Amino acid sequence: MSANNHYDVIIIGTGAGGGTLAHSLAPSGKKILLLERGDYVPREKDNWDTRAVNVEGKYQTKEVWRDKDGKPLHPHTNYYVGGNTKFYGAALFRLRKEDFGELRHKDGISPSWPLSYDDLEPYYTRAEHLYHVHGQRGEDPTEPYAGVPYPYPAVSHEPRIQKLHDDLEKCGLKPFHVPIGVMLDEQNRHKSPCIRCSTCDGHPCLMYAKSDAQVLCVDPALERDNVTLLTNARVTRLETSPSGREVAKIMVDRNGAVEEYSANFVVVSCGAINSAALLLRSANEHHPSGLANSSGVVGRHYMGHVNSILMAISKEPNPTVFQKTLGLNDYYFGSEEYEYPMGHISFVGKLDAATLSAGAPAIVPGMTLDIMAKHSLDFWLTSEDLPHPDNRITLDSDGNIVLSYKPNNQESHKRLISKLKGLMNSIGCH
Numbered sequence: 001m002s003a004n005n006h007y008d009v010i011i012i013g014t015g016a017g018g019g020t021l022a023h024s025l026a027p028s029g030k031k032i033l034l035l036e037r038g039d040y041v042p043r044e045k046d047n048w049d050t051r052a053v054n055v056e057g058k059y060q061t062k063e064v065w066r067d068k069d070g071k072p073l074h075p076h077t078n079y080y081v082g083g084n085t086k087f088y089g090a091a092l093f094r095l096r097k098e099d100f101g102e103l104r105h106k107d108g109i110s111p112s113w114p115l116s117y118d119d120l121e122p123y124y125t126r127a128e129h130l131y132h133v134h135g136q137r138g139e140d141p142t143e144p145y146a147g148v149p150y151p152y153p154a155v156s157h158e159p160r161i162q163k164l165h166d167d168l169e170k171c172g173l174k175p176f177h178v179p180i181g182v183m184l185d186e187q188n189r190h191k192s193p194c195i196r197c198s199t200c201d202g203h204p205c206l207m208y209a210k211s212d213a214q215v216l217c218v219d220p221a222l223e224r225d226n227v228t229l230l231t232n233a234r235v236t237r238l239e240t241s242p243s244g245r246e247v248a249k250i251m252v253d254r255n256g257a258v259e260e261y262s263a264n265f266v267v268v269s270c271g272a273i274n275s276a277a278l279l280l281r282s283a284n285e286h287h288p289s290g291l292a293n294s295s296g297v298v299g300r301h302y303m304g305h306v307n308s309i310l311m312a313i314s315k316e317p318n319p320t321v322f323q324k325t326l327g328l329n330d331y332y333f334g335s336e337e338y339e340y341p342m343g344h345i346s347f348v349g350k351l352d353a354a355t356l357s358a359g360a361p362a363i364v365p366g367m368t369l370d371i372m373a374k375h376s377l378d379f380w381l382t383s384e385d386l387p388h389p390d391n392r393i394t395l396d397s398d399g400n401i402v403l404s405y406k407p408n409n410q411e412s413h414k415r416l417i418s419k420l421k422g423l424m425n426s427i428g429c430h
């Protein structure tokens with residue numbers, strides 16, 4: 001292999017993990033190569049078109065995975081420079097201090113991490129600065145301590161969400177401003193890169209004002225001569241040295257041609273599923289179950305959360321543009337009548353009729369989808385699932401991804417839904 005193809009560090013994948021790492025390592029002057037299977041998201045009007053994005057899935061991979069019964073799965077994942085952060089909702093929470101310890105859930109134990117919150121606190125602070133996080137400490141009853149305030153003020157609630165906030169407070173709850181990574185300057189709207197639009201969650205940002213890994217990490221890292229990015233470069237396999245102890249070659253399919261690279265350090269950061277798949281796909285005589293997998297744990301214990309979108313419809317219209325400003329964690333660790341963690345409540349981006357036509361919710365009598373969307377508060381509810389060993393990524397005989405996943409811990413999620421329904425009924429939304 002030519003010396004030109006050898007690097008100090010090769011980072012596979014440019015999403016939240018790989019992109020952020022590239023940004024941190026770039027000032028070291030080390031020779032760094034980023035290998036990214038996707039290209040830049042094309043900047044075009046469809047970026048902000050809910051039909052193109054939510055109904056047609058224009059930017060999602062067309063790759064087909066299989067479930068454990070061999071049925072096709074169409075993953076809602078995106079292969080681009082910046083990875084899924086190009087499309088994420090940019091709600092940038094710290095995990096709770098308790099999340100790092102052992103937590104008892106209805107369906108079993110969520111084991112403790114080998115790291116504590118204290119170990120990571122300084123890195124959360126750095127990440128919040130890098131990702132321009134807006135927020136207000138002291139509002140969220142579950143938030144862990146932080147060394148410094150959020151670097152930017154909380155994103156304000158629009159009037160309908162402020163009213164909901166006030167109604168929830170009257171019920172004795174502690175709604176809070178969701179920490180959000182956007183480059184928004186509410187005091188100087190004419191100069192603000194973010195225009196506070198309705199197509200943020202799930203969409204790429206046409207203004208490059210969302211705090212994503214391409215805009216804030218990869219692009220600035222590439223301004224340095226020591227950092228190189230190859231797009232459309234899918235890593236197909238990691239080959240080890242004859243001893244089996246080092247990664248000797250990184251095999252890449254770049255626009256249909258096979259290329260080889262090597263590095264002193266290789267970072268696999270292609271997302272939870274593709275990272276496991278790459279290690280499994282790299283099995284050889286020294287590592288018959290895949291790389292780093294003598295334990296058999298690679299690909300196992302896959303967690304996806306238990307999630308729901310709940311629309312609460314009231315007579316009062318909801319003209320909110322940017323809806324994801326309010327969160328509720330009062331039931332995160334349980335409630336007086338239920339001792340197990342239930343989860344978190346916040347919002348998705350404002351739903352419209354086009355998006356609803358894809359999700360087909362139960363129609364409210366006398367309302368069209370359009371009227372429903374104009375009157376709904378569109379909640380996002382998320383609860384923990386447990387890391388079951390049979391929820392796992394494997395490969396089929398052609399090396400394609402098989403995702404076996406059976407949801408668990410659903411009782412707690414049902415309780416969370418029921419709590420929110422009760423609250424909405426009490427304040428006149430159904």
Ligand SMILES: Cc1cc2nc3c(=O)[nH]c(=O)nc-3n(C[C@H](O)[C@H](O)[C@H](O)COP(=O)(O)OP(=O)(O)OC[C@H]3O[C@@H](n4cnc5c(N)ncnc54)[C@H](O)[C@@H]3O)c2cc1C
Nearest residue numbers: 013015016017037079083084088089090091235270271274
């Ligand atoms: C619609 C949506 C909304 C979300 N909202 C939020 C939110 O509000 N808050 C939050 O915290 N999280 C959110 N998330 C989740 C968040 O985006 C992910 O947790 C995060 O991006 C994961 O980072 P990652 O680096 O592990 O993977 P990714 O960001 O997925 O990056 C992996 C990269 O690896 C590349 N890759 C994969 N395989 C290969 C290969 N073989 N060779 C080369 N490159 C490869 C991919 O193309 C991709 O660029 C959301 C996700 C989605 C899809």
Ligand code: SF4
Nearest residue numbers: 194195197200205210
């Ligand atoms: S302009 Fe602001 S609200 Fe709209 S997509 Fe960009 S970051 Fe999100």
